[in-house]
Amino acid sequence: MTQENETPQLLEQVRQKIDQAALQAGRAPGTVDLCAVSKTFPEEAIRPALEAGHRIFGENRVQEAEVKWPKLKTEYTDVQLHLIGPLQTNKVRKAVDLFDVIQTLDRPKLAKVLADEMERVGRSIPCYIQINTGGEPQKAGVSPKEADAFIRMCQVDHGITVAGLMCIPPQNEEPALHFSLLHDLAVRNGLSGLSMGMSADYEIAVQFGATLVRVGSAIFGARTVPHATAAA
Numbered sequence: 137m138t139q140e141n142e143t144p145q146l147l148e149q150v151r152q153k154i155d156q157a158a159l160q161a162g163r164a165p166g167t168v169d170l171c172a173v174s175k176t177f178p179e180e181a182i183r184p185a186l187e188a189g190h191r192i193f194g195e196n197r198v199q200e201a202e203v204k205w206p207k208l209k210t211e212y213t214d215v216q217l218h219l220i221g222p223l224q225t226n227k228v229r230k231a232v233d234l235f236d237v238i239q240t241l242d243r244p245k246l247a248k249v250l251a252d253e254m255e256r257v258g259r260s261i262p263c264y265i266q267i268n269t270g271g272e273p274q275k276a277g278v279s280p281k282e283a284d285a286f287i288r289m290c291q292v293d294h295g296i297t298v299a300g301l302m303c304i305p306p307q308n309e310e311p312a313l314h315f316s317l318l319h320d321l322a323v324r325n326g327l328s329g330l331s332m333g334m335s336a337d338y339e340i341a342v343q344f345g346a347t348l349v350r351v352g353s354a355i356f357g358a359r360t361v362p363h364a365t366a367a368a
């Protein structure tokens with residue numbers, strides 16, 4: 137290949153900015169994980185990140201991940217693949233087979249189907265519960281006022297390992313308000329994981345306690361296919 141791939145340097149830059157933001161917030165550097173969002177990017181674009189040693193990746197569609205990741209996962213050990221897009225119950229079997237973390241648990245039916253499938257195959261996958269902090273009708277996620285009951289149902293009724301909470305703030309609002317709300321919800325429910333922050337706002341998310349940021353375009357470049365709301 138003649139064109140040089142910038143992804144390793146961009147990854148390093150993002151890592152440094154995360155650590156700086158953590159330090160500024162009085163947090164220890166290294167306490168925030170970076171999920172590199174590789175949706176829409178082909179295998180060749182992902183490989184440089186893997187070669188550079190990166191291991192946590194996010195995809196938002198089961199079908200797309202199924203094309204790219206089984207092979208990459210056999211070539212690179214310890215990959216941790218996160219599902220960050222909506223999950224339909226008819227894709228749960230494939231999702232449980234391929235993903236290592238599911239960040240988008242957002243409704244009772246899905247909790248039940250996921251729990252049953254994890255039990256069936258004897259594989260327990262940590263899940264984040266997606267919270268619709270902006271109360272947007274078109275967006276997935278549990279409403280903040282139903283969050284406590286939903287979290288308890290997942291843990292107690294279904295025995296799901298709830299790693300934490302996840303949110304995608306509304307596009308034209310101050311993300312800090314949403315990050316702060318998510319943080320409070322997590323604390324109130326005794327959860328330590330906070331998946332929040334994307335390319336445009338991950339440093340703010342770290343300031344508000346993110347333990348996992350999901351960064352795509354700042355690492356892989358601009359996406360040509362708009363994809364964000366598509367169902368998994």
Ligand SMILES: *Cc1c(COP(=O)(O)O)cnc(C)c1O
Nearest residue numbers: 173196220334335350351352353
């Ligand atoms: C696409 C996507 C991201 C990454 O977005 P960038 O702006 O490219 O960093 C993060 N989270 C979710 C849920 C996404 O769908």
